[in-house]
């Protein structure tokens with residue numbers, strides 16, 4: 507069995523009296539593909555922000571470990587947080603690219619932590635780094651757009667550029683927060699396939715928050731479902747039938763089933779990711 511790369515214990519998060527996360531416990535092993543599922547406001551983004559250290563848990567509660575080291579505990583970040591975050595790639599719904607910079611420059615920021623400070627600040631990366639960024643762009647089919655301004659790309663292309671940034675960063679774990687929420691169906695498929703490829707080809711652990719159960723089932727063998735900030739299910743995605751979703755969510759299940767989906771299941775479903783099979 508692969509080692510645990512992420513362990514969250516007793517995570518609570520409150521915003522001005524509103525409890526966004528309630529006593530969440532989660533353990534993820536290297537090479538897993540996990541979908542975080544839940545209706546709008548159920549706490550998916552909050553959990554992702556806590557798991558990568560962008561947000562601290564409520565004071566005196568919770569402990570989050572990544573790669574066997576404490577990232578935060580009791581609502582305080584550990585001294586190791588910067589080094590640990592370099593090993594975690596984060597992908598956001600809104601891409602987080604700098605629109606006026608080229609696609610290539612955006613992807614190169616994935617190397618900011620390993621390049622000398624002056625190069626990162628001036629955006630003057632060495633040839634080896636530039637070659638890595640171009641390779642990553644070629645891998646995701648964006649080499650022809652490398653020198654275009656990021657703002658000129660479609661939403662799907664921008665999200666794929668964000669994936670290339672994670673690729674050059676050499677992240678071991680990817681946390682993707684609703685990466686396809688603002689994309690059309692075709693771009694959704696392409697982005698999800700590329701996230702799955704990071705897992706399959708690079709052995710990255712993938713935790714991806716999604717609104718729709720069909721996508722979760724197609725791309726992830728395991729689902730962690732949240733409702734009102736509490737973890738209500740953690741198990742195989744296959745088990746999430748419409749009837750079971752109604753038990754978990756009541757009438758809100760309709761939102762999660764909302765996507766009409768006639769496409770065939772992913773060829774990867776049912777097959778262990780390479781890192782798990784190894």
Ligand SMILES: Nc1ncnc2c1ncn2[C@@H]1O[C@H](COP(=O)(O)OP(=O)(O)OP(=O)(O)O)[C@@H](O)[C@H]1O
Nearest residue numbers: 521524526544545546547548549550551552553684
């Ligand atoms: N910075 C914040 N300040 C105040 N309340 C917040 C903040 N971030 C999240 N919340 C609240 O916490 C709850 C969980 O929000 P969160 O964004 O984590 O849910 P979500 O499941 O990701 O929703 P969505 O699918 O709509 O993005 C919501 O009620 C939200 O309004």
